[in-house]
Amino acid sequence: MEVVEGVAGAIAAYFEPIWVAAHQGVGPLLGALSGLVWGPWMLVLLFGTHIFLTIRLRFIQRYIGRGIRLSLQRSTEGEGDISHFGALTTALAATIGTGNIVGVATAVVAGGPGAVLWMWLTGVFGISTKYAEALLSVKYRIVTDSGHFAGGPMYVLDRGLHCKWLGVVFAAFTAIAAFGIGNMVQANAISRMLAESRWQINPWFSGIVMMVLTAMVILGGIKSIARVCEILVPYMAITYIVGCTVLLAYGLPTLPATIALIFKSAFTGHAVAGGFLGATVMQAMRYGIARGLFSNESGLGSAPIVAAAAQTKNPVRQALVSSTGTFWDTVVICAMTGLVLVNSGQWTNGGLNGATLTAAAFNGVPTIGPAVLAMGLVTFVFSTILGWSYYGERAAEYLFGKRSIFPYRLLWVIFVLVDSVSHLQAVWDFADIANALMAIPNLIALILLSGVVVAETRKYLWEPAVTEPLPRPASTDE
Numbered sequence: 001m002e003v004v005e006g007v008a009g010a011i012a013a014y015f016e017p018i019w020v021a022a023h024q025g026v027g028p029l030l031g032a033l034s035g036l037v038w039g040p041w042m043l044v045l046l047f048g049t050h051i052f053l054t055i056r057l058r059f060i061q062r063y064i065g066r067g068i069r070l071s072l073q074r075s076t077e078g079e080g081d082i083s084h085f086g087a088l089t090t091a092l093a094a095t096i097g098t099g100n101i102v103g104v105a106t107a108v109v110a111g112g113p114g115a116v117l118w119m120w121l122t123g124v125f126g127i128s129t130k131y132a133e134a135l136l137s138v139k140y141r142i143v144t145d146s147g148h149f150a151g152g153p154m155y156v157l158d159r160g161l162h163c164k165w166l167g168v169v170f171a172a173f174t175a176i177a178a179f180g181i182g183n184m185v186q187a188n189a190i191s192r193m194l195a196e197s198r199w200q201i202n203p204w205f206s207g208i209v210m211m212v213l214t215a216m217v218i219l220g221g222i223k224s225i226a227r228v229c230e231i232l233v234p235y236m237a238i239t240y241i242v243g244c245t246v247l248l249a250y251g252l253p254t255l256p257a258t259i260a261l262i263f264k265s266a267f268t269g270h271a272v273a274g275g276f277l278g279a280t281v282m283q284a285m286r287y288g289i290a291r292g293l294f295s296n297e298s299g300l301g302s303a304p305i306v307a308a309a310a311q312t313k314n315p316v317r318q319a320l321v322s323s324t325g326t327f328w329d330t331v332v333i334c335a336m337t338g339l340v341l342v343n344s345g346q347w348t349n350g351g352l353n354g355a356t357l358t359a360a361a362f363n364g365v366p367t368i369g370p371a372v373l374a375m376g377l378v379t380f381v382f383s384t385i386l387g388w389s390y391y392g393e394r395a396a397e398y399l400f401g402k403r404s405i406f407p408y409r410l411l412w413v414i415f416v417l418v419d420s421v422s423h424l425q426a427v428w429d430f431a432d433i434a435n436a437l438m439a440i441p442n443l444i445a446l447i448l449l450s451g452v453v454v455a456e457t458r459k460y461l462w463e464p465a466v467t468e469p470l471p472r473p474a475s476t477d478e
Helices: 002-022 026-037 040-056 060-071 084-095 102-111 114-139 153-160 164-196 203-218 221-250 252-268 281-296 303-307 315-344 354-362 368-400 402-419 424-448 450-462
Strands: none
Touching: 026 424, 040 060, 040 114, 040 281, 040 424, 040 450, 060 084, 060 114, 060 315, 084 221, 084 303, 084 315, 084 368, 102 114, 102 281, 102 315, 102 354, 114 153, 114 252, 114 281, 114 303, 114 315, 114 424, 114 450, 153 164, 153 303, 153 368, 153 424, 164 203, 164 354, 164 368, 164 402, 164 424, 203 221, 203 368, 203 402, 221 252, 221 315, 221 368, 252 281, 252 315, 281 315, 281 424, 303 315, 303 368, 315 354, 315 450, 354 368, 368 402, 424 450
């Protein structure tokens, strides 16, 4: 009896913050729920899956160079709707977003400088998870009644695990979560940044402009989105990387001490400094890993949805290409953002949230800093809105059929405007919750089907003599 009472008491204590926050309003409730879903168990599940797949796939990260070479090929090499390059740039469009800039700053504010290292490690080990996701999505993809290729974790759960109800759960979470990670956070970040910049642009104006531009692209479907992303993504990524390199060159004298601080804080926490309230190792891990997932989406199950539309000879080739997305997004871009933010020293100022810390850090270098930030945010945000609209509509199509595609696109366009004037913290908390709800069924599939991933990798990568392509996927009407 005492054991039962003890367990009941522990459960009640665990959920107590939820009940307290529920009486304080929606904002506190979302914050409490975010803390619950991103507790230690979620960090172990996510990061543990990254490490598990890295080991089972014999450190698949060593093939990143081959993946980059494949990704640059635009020629048709198999059945699909878009090229390797088009699939990668569309996925990068969705992953390289405000999480790479404002999300990194949010992690530093809450978790200290050490969060940057945990975010980076999430990217390094997450390459294996992104590889596995894409491989399974291509293997289990289908051809829809309209002749287009469709895939993603919902089809993997359905056709691979023969667990359709879990596929429905994932698709439902994706269709809803897309409005958080791919719409609300993105539109809100750019409207607030422009409103607080020297131009002081009204959020309603920036929201209307983004809404119109979004409608012009997404109404044309995946081929229209891919065409825009193939031009936009390389330009925006290269411009941002060069800009951050210039900013780090200005702060070169303090850069070695900054790198040492990041490593030290990741494993020891960080004490109160200036206006910074301090952070424990657990806080550094939680916010670093959470923002790492938000940024590179490894384990989330989103990028494989567009990978399934790629023209490829076999699942492994597209999986290698898809894995490079995590490399570029987190190992390169997020790392550079983190270095710029910590090296600026602005994170020690009290009262700064993610957006204001970002602005303060980049404004430290006149003219160049604000220009890099403005250009990065505008292009990153717009591209993410485009990429995630495709993920959401594919999930909606899985649930309700092709008749749901146009209404979903229309609702998406409207929300771009609505989300431009939302409250930031509530938006971030909602996005964190939605991410976790998507990740759980996807991670279950990755773990249970890891044997399939290993078998396909052995067949097409570790035993390269076998090169014949897979047969055409089955139609939905079979």
